[in-house]
Amino acid sequence: MKQLPETASVNAQVLASLRAAVISGELAPGSLHSVQNLATQLGVSRTPVREALIKLAQQGMVRFERNRGVRILLTSLHDLEEVFALRLLLEPPAVRRATTRLDGNQRRELRRMFAHMEKAAKADDEFTMFEHDRRFHRVLLEASGNARLAAFVDGLRDMVLRRGVSTARESRSLDDIVAEHRAILDLIEAGDAEGAAKAMREHVRHTAELLIAQEAGADLGPGVVAVDIDLDWTGPARDQH
Amino acid sequence: MKQLPETASVNAQVLASLRAAVISGELAPGSLHSVQNLATQLGVSRTPVREALIKLAQQGMVRFERNRGVRILLTSLHDLEEVFALRLLLEPPAVRRATTRLDGNQRRELRRMFAHMEKAAKADDEFTMFEHDRRFHRVLLEASGNARLAAFVDGLRDMVLRRGVSTARESRSLDDIVAEHRAILDLIEAGDAEGAAKAMREHVRHTAELLIAQEAGADLGPGVVAVDIDLDWTGPARDQH
DNA sequence: GGGGCGAGAGTGGCATGCGACACGTCACCG
DNA sequence: CGGTGACGTGTCGCATGCCACTCTCGCCCC
Structure with missing residues (x-):
């Protein structure tokens, strides 16, 4: 029994x-x-x-x-840089791959997570929002077929949550975040792996820039926003902006 | 024990x-x-x-x-694919970055590790060879400035060692392996970050192909060598060969 | 009054005690 | 003869005992 x-x-x-x-x-x-x-x-x-x-x-x-x-342990600025450099290296390729490998359940789950994010954003429920944000990303990572990658990236998010979650709204509204995920979801649904990867890349980069600028400001005092950190190691001498 | x-x-x-x-x-x-x-x-x-x-x-x-x-737990073929897909995503960018960031100690350490590899290859000492192989890679990973990346990739190697170390010589001589590392080291010394990254990419890819073909053969029985696994997620529709 | 020092409290690391559960064995019953 | 259930053995998971070490703080000597 x-x-x-x-x-x-x-x-x-x-x-x-x-x-x-x-x-x-x-x-x-x-x-x-x-x-x-x-x-x-x-x-x-x-x-x-x-x-x-x-x-x-x-x-x-x-x-x-x-x-x-x-x-x-505290999450230093350098820790954030490490985390986002890794996410930039891993998440776009994972999405590129996931786009062609998503099965029905995963696709449905992805839509569900996005719907929950939209609803949470409307309700201004930050906690639920980020919870489903994380699960949205996790579904994609798992759909890439690489469990180690999924577990590793998911673990990296803990580091970010500690500094980021409660202050993220200062620089970006929940609706903006939803919009970035909508772009990713739409491109996946359209089967555009390259586009989806690029959208993910921009999403992660955008998040990183906001979070790091914000935290650097907090560390260095208000008014200091000159942050230009070399996060993207993806390719040869790519324009960083 | x-x-x-x-x-x-x-x-x-x-x-x-x-x-x-x-x-x-x-x-x-x-x-x-x-x-x-x-x-x-x-x-x-x-x-x-x-x-x-x-x-x-x-x-x-x-x-x-x-x-x-x-x-x-046993290391399945799929595990090997996961590990090498991740190494392909992470190690070349790490080397690209390390090339411009190596300090004196790290450069010296890198040379030392390479010298040990050469010596071990001459002496046909497989164990010492792979030990310093690993440390060579680790120095590079750490020099990228991303400790999480270094620790993660270093951990991935355990999975490979379990299946690969004792049989790797069947398909590639120790001298060949040394030669691939020499190429990487030379390009780093020359300050050619792009070249070093490319050399690392080829090195990892080469290792992956040999190991996976070999293990697939072992799993499927002798004579089966038709392996064409999609390891490289690095970029858009890149020619895999 | 100031400085050094020693005793005590608190801690992590290792060893060990203990209970509940999984699985193989075997005797017993149908 | 075959199936079944109770029992013994072995195991993890959790609790607790023990020890060496660190840090603090107050006392004693100068």
């Missing part, structure tokens, strides 16, 4: 809680925490907490400091 | 031992092992073994099966 509620393992729950806490800033970047403390707060023992933290450490979100505690 | 040498956190040593054992095939792909057993063989307790295995599981080398043991 099959168990219906199938509760997730403690480890998975702890991992989700900790990841959410780090992303939300509830565990402040740069702060130190003890495994014992976290375990008590979560109502479990040290072991699953430690194991979840090991996974987060591998992803670069935290760092163990022996006999001191677990440090919540 | 190899006994642990000296100091340096038990965890790190266990991780190295287990990784080596998986790569060498000492822990056979598809086989099940208990944490207790592995711990005993390594002369440590279950905890560091379990923690090391968690890291390997995140990398996709093993999988925990509840109340059954730890499964050593």
Whole structure:
């Protein structure tokens, strides 16, 4: 007989809680925490907490400091550059490939995610919006047929969320973001792999520029917007603008 | 299984031992092992073994099966395709970028690694050869300035080593491999970023074709060499040959 | 009063205890 | 003779014990 509620393992729950806490800033970047403390707060023992933290450490979100505690790492400007350089290298080719490989379910799922984004944007629901944004991208990445690529890029987004999600609206409305995704979706539906890849490229680049300019401004103080970082390694001496 | 040498956190040593054992095939792909057993063989307790295995599981080398043991995962043909598709997307741009960013130490280290490769090839020492091959690539990846990229690609190589290292010589001599690296090194030294990127592209593609053809042959039986897999997602409708 | 130092509290890392579950075995029943 | 179910063994997942080390802070000596 099959168990219906199938509760997730403690480890998975702890991992989700900790990841959410780090992303939300509830565990402040740069702060130190003890495994014992976290375990008590979560109502479990040290072991699953430690194991979840090991996974987060591998992803670069935290760092163990022996006999001191677990440090919540901050996402530096350089981290954002790394993440977006990688996304620029990987996502456009993934979309190019996904365009010709999407099956019916994936295509339907992609439409669903986009519809949810539109609805969330209308309702001004930022959280739901970014949640489906992420799933939209994930469907595309998985449709490329390369699971490692999909998992890696999806993991990179955690780094961005920590700095970006709550402030993104300062420079770009939710409707603009929806429009960029609509362009990608339309080109995919039309079977234009090149166009879709290019649209994705522009979307990622646009996001990167806004986020990095914004964060650089936050780091350097208001008024400083001179940011011209060399993100796009894609091709030979391509015009960066 | 190899006994642990000296100091340096038990965890790190266990991780190295287990990784080596998986790569060498000492822990056979598809086989099940208990944490207790592995711990005993390594002369440590279950905890560091379990923690090391968690890291390997995140990398996709093993999988925990509840109340059954730890499964050593096999590297399928599809896995090889994924790995090389990613390397083709990432390594050439990384080299393009590294060419203009190498500092003195890195340049010296690169030369050192290449010299070791030459020497090992002369001595027909396959193991040392591939060890320095890997470090050669790693220096380049790190010189690109993107630590995430470097760590990710370096991790991908584990998957390849497991199937490739002991059989690679069937289709390509050590001298050939050295020659491909020499081309890359020379172009870097000459400051030709485009050329170096192209040379790296050809090197990775060449390696991929040989390895995949070989493994496909092994999977499908001798005589089957018809392999034409779509690895290169780099650009628009590029001629694959 | 100032500076060095030592004891205590707190921590991560490793070892070990314990319970629930999966699977193979074998005796028992139809 | 075949199917079946209970039991024993082995395993992971989680909890807890233990140790060496670090850092803090207050006390003592100068």
